[in-house]
Amino acid sequence: MLKKSVRYLVAGSALLAASAAFAQAQEPLKIGFLTTFSGVSSVPGEEMYDGFMLAVSQRSGKLGGVPVDILKEDDQFKPEVATQAVTKLIEREHVPIIAGIVGSNIMMAVAKHISDKGVFLVSANSGPSPLAGASCLPNFFVASWQNDSIAEVVGQYATDKGYKKVVLMSANYQGGKDLLGGFKRFYKGKILDEIYTPLNQLDFSAELTQIAALQPDAVYAFYPGAMAITFVRQYQLSGLLKTTPLLSSAMLEAPNLSALKDSALGAFGGMFWGPDTDNPASKKFVKGFEEKYGRIPSIWAAQGYDAAQLLDSAIAKVKGNVADKDAFRAALKAADFPSVRGKFKFNNNHFPIQDMHISQVVKDAKGRYTVRTVATPLKDHQDAYHKLCPMQ
Known part of the structure; x- marks a missing residue:
């Protein structure tokens, strides 16, 4: 009788262990x-x-x-x-x-x-x-x-398009500095000015007046979040979008375009992917x-x-x-x-x-604002810093 009880106890313990293992696995x-x-x-x-x-x-x-x-x-x-x-x-x-x-x-x-x-x-x-x-x-x-890469591709595109002189703009923080540095790494023309504005600034009227006076062939800008919407809208309202191509990175995305609508039509952005x-x-x-x-x-x-x-x-x-x-x-x-x-x-x-691409803001067949890929200036692109990394 004792042996039988031990056998039942062992079997019961095994069942409990299996149940616990299953519960843990889940x-x-x-x-x-x-x-x-x-x-x-x-x-x-x-x-x-x-x-x-x-x-x-x-x-x-x-x-x-x-x-x-x-x-x-x-x-x-x-x-x-x-x-x-x-x-x-x-x-x-x-x-x-x-x-x-x-x-x-x-x-x-x-x-x-x-x-x-x-x-x-x-x-x-x-x-x-x-x-x-x-x-x-x-x-x-x-x-x-x-x-840097989403700006490097735009710098290469600006070079390919033959833009001789540009103005750069960004919010003054690490991401903005990286992107403007990336653009300059691949752009072969002249930088007329490099403008950094305070993070979360939402009025760019003074800077846009300054850009208009400089008469660049194009403007490259990067602003995150709501700043992107405000900047692009003010750029278009200033009349610059008709005369001076707006080049950007990570600004002309679907949520922003739904707010910007016609204000962004024709603007360009650099990225590795698009909805098309x-x-x-x-x-x-x-x-x-x-x-x-x-x-x-x-x-x-x-x-x-x-x-x-x-x-x-x-x-x-x-x-x-x-x-x-x-x-x-x-x-x-x-x-x-x-x-x-x-x-x-x-x-x-x-x-x-x-690969890194250039896209342009357009309307799709349903009348929605989106982007269409227009060029692939950089293929199998590696960042500029990987050789400094000691990892293999």
Whole structure:
């Protein structure tokens, strides 16, 4: 009788252990999503989140076959708020992965801390130059672009078009400095002036009067969030759009165009993707996004979607065991997923190597404001800093 009881006890213990293992296997994987959900830069943040969540919903709430719990945090475009949010996500929620981040000011404040804590960070937008070069990080991966690249392509386009003299404008912060530096790296003409305005400035009348007096062949500008809408609208109202081509990066996106309408028609932007990108992954994304949200997706949404797809591929490769950091890092580096941009490959610094295009604001067949790809000045483009990164 005693032996029989022991046998039942062993069998019962095994059953309980199996049940516990199953329950543990089904435990959702926590992923922090830190970005700007309020203030003048909230539109890119919301778009990134919507794109990310579209990919999650297409996989029935899973990434890599594992249920995920996405924890939203609003950095308010303030480094001190972002730092507090990161501490909460890592120390209280114990997330192994954080994704998102719009602003380079935010990224520079939190990236090293996140990587040093052994947490993986997947950028769905910001790619500041220091983190692409000597300060590159082993647990930091960029699913978008290195900041300079979306301006480098415009600099090359301006050179190809034969513009002899241009004026540059941007908000005075890391992202703006990177982009103007990128434009200058590939532009072979003369810079008449380089104008930096305070972050969150919304009146550009004085600067536009100054530009009109200089009579450049073109203007290159970069402003994030609501500043982009205000700048483009004032540029058009000043009459400059009729006489002086407006070149830009990450400003002429779908949410902005719905507000700008005719104010932006004919303006140009540099980017790695557009809604007219012709490949199966992009078509699936655009169709799914329009069905779910009822609007044309922006580049920010595409970046969020690809960030989720990158994580989906890497989590699947390690069968959900993201605690094996070396294996998970290698799985992320492999980037084995169908990117909306087509071919996708990480460089040694964990920034992408990709084609860079020029698009122009147009109306589509339904009368909606969107962008159409008009040139591909840079193919298989590598950022300017990867050789300074010691990682292989």
